Amino acid sequence: MAIPLSYNIRNVLQRPVATLTTAVGVGLTVTIFIGALALAAGFQEALRQSGSAANVIALRKGADSEISSYISRDAANIVRAHPEVATGPDGRPLASPEMVVVTNKPRLGQPGSSNVTVRAINPEGLAVRSAVKIVEGRMFTPGTDEAIVGKRIAPRFAGCGIGEKIRFGQRDFTVVGHFTAEGSAFESEIWGDNAVLQPALNRDGFQTLTFRMKDPARFAALKRELENDPRLQIQVQNEQNFYSSQSDMLSNIMRFMGVFITAIMAVGAIFGAMNTMYAAVGQRTREIATLLVLGFSPASVMVSFMIESVFLSLIGGAIGCLLALPINGIVTSTTNFQSFSEVAFAFRVTPPALLAGLIFAALMGAVGGFLPALHAARQPLAASLRGM
Amino acid sequence: MAAVEIKQVRKVYQRDTQKVQVLDGISLEIAKGDFVALMGPSGSGKTTLLNLIGGLDRPTSGDVIVSGTSLSGLKGRKLAKWRARNIGFIFQLYNLIPVLTAIQNVELPLLLVPMSGKERRKRARTALELVGLGDRLAHYPRQLSGGQEQRVAIARALVSDPEVLLADEPTGDLDRKSGEEILNLVVRLNREFGKTILMVTHDPHAAERATHALHLDKGVLSN
């Protein structure tokens, strides 16, 4: 027969100080664990959101990022004219040739400077980038020295407020609007018109060409055709896959760091739980002996203490989840060395991350409780009954 | 001069909302070199009286004077220092520190007086030899019998050479034979070394060994 659960729960609650210190120790570990996952998930999501599953992006063969890519005007025109490219209501192709460069701009509020991606589009490009919405000010007027700035970096770099001027090459551009793009990495960019930005930055041609397909089911065939066209020298990918892959390096580093940090912290927390559980077993020597005499098996005593330890850690896990919740949505930024520019993104505390945190806590409890539970189940009966 | 002088001592405890009077205006004098047995039923206030004399607790009113020093004038550090020099305690359950050896337990009170480590060890050894445990110096309490433990405790009470020894049922947890040995030792301390001893006991046989016996009942003394 199993020892009733309420026995353990009552015992855990009976020593509030030890329970709380141990649980918070476990909880902080869980918080850092969830925080690391949330950091990586937020970063990855920002980049994944940049791409639309319905879009296709073309880059130069061998290029592993937008800035290392180059697509000539001729090549862009050939692709735009392809019959598989969808057309808008006005009959023009839904294709956006884009110049993507990195510019170094001074930070606002902290010393130093960092790289910001500047993306130049054609006016019809917005039809392909349907996630982009002006939230303040207005869209830039094609053909003028105007630019719009992503909402997440607007407060982080100098000259990005509406009405302020920002310099590219030898020309000053006026910021006329701030935009959002469903939390994607586009919100960390500055956008303007190809026709004005290209000469200002002394560039010809594009970095990428993004277009919508008439029939996405024919992607594989189109990919083969375009990649084998000797005039183009391009590679073609699903846009969402491409942008997701741009987050691989950094999100892997974040996850690795997170696992490294929490693994070490977990060792400390497990030792803390072991201390508490050994003390709990020690205090109840006579009680445990009584249970054994009453006919409870050593196995059920062991299980009972394991449950107590897991329960104790789960309280910690719950505390950890509560502590982690407020970091959801906090915007932070770092340089994505794959795109060589700064990306501002929000921590994303997801339900699976919370669940992982709880499982992690339970695991710490099980590991920390194992030896003390074994100790409890194996204690010599006669000596324990006599009372230590 | 009396070794211990108690003047009109009252002790009232607050237990929840109720006031419990433990000692009710007791006056008592114990002459230097006396060996007094204090008897009485449980809850009569014997231990409380012992604690007041040892300066472990304070009377609600009245005064306790030990070797000419009024304890009401001593507080905190001064009281602790005074206790280290003037009072030796012997408990029913010995109260040895389990992680220290016999000689280390005996050395403990000497840490409080300026003394070289060598001198400390010499005195602790002498005290243990006196109680007949010269061959058990490095034993831990759990390796000793109850009677031996109590003898270590007596050596600890003696080592700083206090004038007054306070014993709270020193034989209460021992078998007859060991109890007898301890009583003999206490008597010896009184006769040979002139220690003033106040011993709380339930055992009339033990009380017979004392020079005087006092009875405490419901907070009042009777002879």
Place this chain on the structure above:
Amino acid sequence: MNFFSLVLVNLGRNKRRTILTLLSVTVALFLFCSLGGVLDTLQEAIKVGSETRLVTRNAISLVFPMPLSYRDRIAVLPGVKSVALQNWFGATDPKNPRNFFAQFGVDDAFFPIYAGDMTLVEASPPQADVAVPQGMDPKLASYLAEQTACVVGEKLLQKMGWKLGQTVTLSGTIYPGSWPFTIRAVYRARKKSFGEETMFFHWKYLNEHGMQGRAWVGVYVLDLGDPGRAADLAKQVDAMFENSDAATRTESEQAFQAGFVSMYGNIPFVLRVIGLAVVFAILLVAANTMMMAFRERVSEFGVLKTLGFEDGMVFRMVLAEAAIITLGGGLLGSLGAKLAIEGSGFNVGGFLPPMSVHWSTVATGIGVAFLVGAVSGLIPAWQAARLRIVEALRRVE
């Protein structure tokens, strides 16, 4: 026996608990110092730069190049000893695409300028008789004689499993195609912060095969005779190109490196927050231990006080116990982090030099451990000190 041994004996009372607590403090301080080490490494990265060198780049960003013609115009400025070119190549090894490492196309002037930072330890014998210019390491002869030759760092060589004389083929990302390189020399860093995971090759090779002779330059490195003139010269260079298509930004090499460090954005802040959480978690573990130790010994504190131990002594005893556990763990963890991380030559990656843990971080770690001990011992110590003897003794029965 003395006061100190009394404390030690008490620590030995529950050895398992003492050791578990000590170990948890150890791992926590190991982590604390490792995180501090990342910040130290960022500091170290700034030091790569020298105050006597300037770096000129395109004002828009590093991604934009400058024409080769700038070199001669910069070189004639009084105060400039020599000028070197450096282009980021950004290729990957197709056999090992996950192992990112840096490659730069450099001209011959690069090596004398950095002779104080790196030293060649191994080189192929020269295939032809080449005159090595004055001031250059004769070991470079073989490299100079061959256009596709390269010089690689010792660590990189080990990491990729390459050998001297081997030809490795990289695939370009910025400059498309397959690029064969032959390893002709191996360098070791003279300053740790310089790193040993970079590959240098002929800028000429890059120009001819990757730029069709358009001769774009990524950055110019200016070696100055007198660091006192650095600020003036930087202004002079930038003024010279201010109105051209490729305006420049010139700064000390140190400031240039600091720019990379500042690109890490909020990451250092995040690490500090984590460090704080680690310290707090460990404080709880230690405090719990001390509370347990206190609760078990209440009656003993009563006995000690009966024997005449003053409240202050009991207070110090408990505090000393806590401090010894945490200081022990702190020493083990902090020194362990320094030895383990610096000994293994661990590299965080990206553009950073090998990871360091500064002594100041180790000292901070030990200080934190001591503080944790003091704080965790404070409540039990205070409770032990104000314990009333009569109540403490009563708990025996």
